[in-house]
Amino acid sequence: MNASPRRAAVEILNRVDTTGAFAEPLLDEVLSGRLFTEPADRALLTQIVYGTLRMRGYLDWVIRSLCEKRSPAVSTTARNILRTALYQIHFTDRIPDYAAVNEAVGIAKKLDPRTVPFVNGLLRNAVRRKDEVPLPSGTKDPARRVSIVHSHPLWLVKQWIRSYGLEETVDLCRAGNEIPPLAARVNALKASRREVREELAAEGIEAADAPWSLDGIILSHTGRSARELSCWKAGRITIQDEASQLVARLLYARPGDRILDLCAGTGGKATHLAERTGDGASIVAMDSSPAKLRELEKNAARLGIRSIRTQPVDATAELGEHFHNSFQSVLVDAPCSGLGTLRRNPEIKWRIGVSDVPPLSVLQSRLMDRGARCVSPGGTLVYSTCTLLKQENEDVVADFLRRHGDFQQVREIHEIPKELLDMNGFFRTLPHRHGTDGFFAAVLRKATR
Incomplete structure (x- = not known):
């Protein structure tokens, strides 16, 4: 049976929540194995893990709003199944809603069977009410609205508003949810930026000089770990913002x-x-x-x-x-x-x-x-x-x-x-x-x- 990127995403998020680990090394560990060799599967796994983490505050708000009564006690696994499915429903264009729901229910059957009715019911309700998520007023409570819509903790949004103002805080939150560029530092002891760019081009990877750092280059996202690149192995680059x-x-x-x-x-x-x-x-x-x-x-x-x-x-x-x-x-x-x-x-x-x-x-x-x-x-x-x-x-x-x-x-x-x-x-x-x-x-x- 083919490995499921969605199930792997849930399992990675469970480890993030229960062990305090960061997602990046856990993803590298999975992607460096042989389970996911297709670029589409690798990309989907990465997108779901990071997308769910970035939008977790909003996703949890949606879960709470869909619970008819008080939010029941939900296991870490069930919560991450819901989060990953809701991320696909609300923030991806190419994944049909029914596919996200069916996959989530299938994962629940394998990882937490007792939650299947709850997961199934909540997600089907989520699809029906996809465009009806209730949000705080931007006039009466702007900080709370920014916190939910842009998925940042309320205390942090309030601090940033005091330091940067409301408009720039919104920009900061939006930027915090973006996919960052892949920046690398060229080792001047071994190569120039031009030489490294040419080496990467030979591997089919586009790179350009970084706009701020004279030692930096920006690489196109390759779907590969940086440690797989020949210039990294040879000590000509270090991954660094x-x-x-x-x-x-x-x-x-x-x-x-x-x-x-x-x-x-x-x-x-x-x-x-x-x-x-x-x-x-x-x-x-x-x-x-x-x-x-x-x-x-x-x-x-x-x-x-x-x-x-x-x-x-x-x-x-x-x-x-x-x-x-x-x-x-x-x-x-x-x-x-x-x-x-x-x-x-x-x-x-x-x-x-x-x-x-x-x-x-x-x-x-x-x-x-x-x-x-x-x-x-x-x-x-x-x-x-x-x-x-x-x-x-x-x-x-x-x-x-x-x-x-x-x-x-x-x-x-x-x-x-x-x-x-x-x-x-x-x-x-x-x-x-x-x-x-x-x-x-x-x-x-x-x-x-």
Whole structure:
């Protein structure tokens, strides 16, 4: 019997909900196997998983509106069967409604048989009332309407309205539900953008120079994992959003510099710094996760980089004296809510709540304090996040500058396009304006004495 992309989508979404995993590696795991070899099946599976995650808030609203009485207790499996079917009914053009319903009922029979009558009845009702979904008034409760129609948490919509206004919040939400471009960073140690574009063209993949990053290219969506591409295997590219690529430029790093990446993770920015310095700097990549650092070491080896030394250290703890005043450049790419990456990681918006933000700000401030001690006199400290929340961005920087009189913000930044600097001299990208992930960064300089 042929494998079902719809059933696989439900099973992936179940794992996302029950284990806290992200959809991307789960999809890669399934697509790298032999179950789905047809491009149409692979595309359908990917569309249903990401589409359901992006529109989950709206889909759950529809489910609640269709329950005649109080919403019954529904298992994770049944809820994801309903969500995936409703996504197909409301947001796809090429899938007939009856096919979505029949497939959903068939999946329920296999995965959660006791829910079959409920699933069948609700979905048939959904088809009949497809154009009658009740919504809050845009005049009386605009935030709630935006939250439901554009499928973003109400608390987040309210925060964005305060920061950006209603109209731009709608644009932000729309952008958060779009399919992101596939951006890659070309490894200058091994190839030029032109050479990589030509290599990709030989594999039948279109690519163009990225509009913002001088190291970036934008690839057509291939339906294949990036790890299957010859240029990835040979270390000529790294998959990385354009906004993330631009952070390394803010450090003004040069060959011979000592550079500290305080929260290196798997090394996207540390390896870029190595490439930009011709593998001639001395880079210390720190992280509290040994597993992430092992992945960093694998990435560095693939890219042909030897200038990075990893250290499994919890940077929130007091660092040794030998780190103090030792680095010309320090990057604090801080753990954050990740709300600038919703196009890629839509599950984040259903996991982060308003109460999660203050503890993140405290953590970010502590990391900034640790990073500041490591900067040598006259050196540079860069604070960056992939979130759009003021509490994690400007507020953290303002608090830091109040407590550290030996640092000043650098507002004149010539390494990146001026369109990506806001009126306060912060690096800021927004998905609906720039087509990138949402990023924030501040460049700070330590006094010479």
